[in-house]
Amino acid sequence: MITLRRLIDREIFRSVAVVTLGFLALFFFFDLIEELKVIQQKKGVGYGYLQALVYLVLLIPNHIYELLPITVLIGTVFVMARLAQSSEFTILRTSGLGPYAALRQLARMGLIFIALTWVMGDYLAPWTERKAQSYKARAMGESAFSHAGAWLRERGDDWQQTIHIRAADINGEIIGIRIYEFDALGRFKSTTLAERGQYQASGDTWLLKGVEQRRFDAQSVDDLAQPLQHLDQWLWRTRVTPEMVSVALLNPDRMRTLDLFSYIRYLQNNDQSSQRYEIVFWNKVFYPISCLVMIVLALPFAYLHFRSGQVANLVFVGVMVGVSFFLLNNVFGHIGNLRQWSPWLAAAFPGLIYTFISLLAFGWLVVRQ
Numbered sequence: 001m002i003t004l005r006r007l008i009d010r011e012i013f014r015s016v017a018v019v020t021l022g023f024l025a026l027f028f029f030f031d032l033i034e035e036l037k038v039i040q041q042k043k044g045v046g047y048g049y050l051q052a053l054v055y056l057v058l059l060i061p062n063h064i065y066e067l068l069p070i071t072v073l074i075g076t077v078f079v080m081a082r083l084a085q086s087s088e089f090t091i092l093r094t095s096g097l098g099p100y101a102a103l104r105q106l107a108r109m110g111l112i113f114i115a116l117t118w119v120m121g122d123y124l125a126p127w128t129e130r131k132a133q134s135y136k137a138r139a140m141g142e143s144a145f146s147h148a149g150a151w152l153r154e155r156g157d158d159w160q161q162t163i164h165i166r167a168a169d170i171n172g173e174i175i176g177i178r179i180y181e182f183d184a185l186g187r188f189k190s191t192t193l194a195e196r197g198q199y200q201a202s203g204d205t206w207l208l209k210g211v212e213q214r215r216f217d218a219q220s221v222d223d224l225a226q227p228l229q230h231l232d233q234w235l236w237r238t239r240v241t242p243e244m245v246s247v248a249l250l251n252p253d254r255m256r257t258l259d260l261f262s263y264i265r266y267l268q269n270n271d272q273s274s275q276r277y278e279i280v281f282w283n284k285v286f287y288p289i290s291c292l293v294m295i296v297l298a299l300p301f302a303y304l305h306f307r308s309g310q311v312a313n314l315v316f317v318g319v320m321v322g323v324s325f326f327l328l329n330n331v332f333g334h335i336g337n338l339r340q341w342s343p344w345l346a347a348a349f350p351g352l353i354y355t356f357i358s359l360l361a362f363g364w365l366v367v368r369q
Contacts, residue, residue: 070322
């Protein structure tokens with residue numbers, strides 16, 4: 001029985017790997033077309049074919065993370081359908097592999113895919129994504145790889161700050177910093193403009209360079225008796241960390257779960273809306289678990305009876321189910337954000353739907369036999 005289980009494990013891993021490589025090749029082709037357009041537009045800036053290939057290779061871990069639940073489903077459906085068509089699964093059943101034993105077998109494999117997806121999405125993909133963007137910006141001669149700009153807010157006992165950061169550069173420094181400070185009554189205390197800022201290893205401090213600072217009278221903003229100060233450097237004490245800046249400036253889907261959690265806590269502590277980031281956070285928590293749902297969803301295919309040539313049709317069904325899960329995940333994320341649903345429910349609902357479908361299919365096609 002152990003040998004038979006190893007046979008199923010090996011076949012599923014091999015099939016999932018082949019399907020993943022196939023999808024990666026497709027993604028690589030489409031990404032390459034887009035980068036060729038960029039090369040044509042940016043002639044003479046140092047971003048050529050070799051640099052584009054390096055950039056695309058660095059994006060592969062992120063594509064693997066996005067694809068794994070779908071490729072796990074397609075690969076497992078293919079193996080289950082092929083075993084059923086060749087009557088090999090019937091032999092396994094007569095050898096003592098009952099429905100619940102098969103379910104436990106696939107569940108163990110699902111846990112492995114969960115761990116793989118989590119490592120990809122929380123460690124490898126965010127790191128390679130940042131490296132890819134930094135590498136591309138450096139190759140194109142740009143100092144900053146994020147130009148979106150971000151607004152942050154911070155509160156103390158008798159003060160509050162509104163902060164705008166225009167961009168972050170390839171070395172982790174922030175560019176174009178504006179800090180507007182108010183007292184407890186909402187009156188202007190000071191404005192600080194800085195060209196660049198570098199986070200200090202000691203923590204809770206940024207070293208701002210090229211600073212212009214003006215302080216206002218507590219009674220009237222019209223009183224500009226205090227002249228504009230020009231400072232080469234100024235230490236800015238704040239709870240804003242480089243990770244928070246990255247989340248605010250970059251796509252939160254590309255960030256680590258821990259960084260998202262810290263940024264959500266920061267927003268909540270400063271009375272800012274965190275709905276969007278909470279949905280992304282819970283999506284990242286539940287997304288690896290979808291691998292387990294998908295692999296269980298594939299089990300009933302082993303109990304169907306096929307004619308020759310029907311395996312391809314079932315693989316196509318697996319593709320459609322995987323794509324529908326991906327689309328449903330995105331749709332519920334947007335609806336949850338617009339309708340102010342509970343973030344964890346908006347993130348978990350697609351997985352709950354497919355879990356219900358997989359258990360229903362298991363009960364109807366497997367247990368009843």
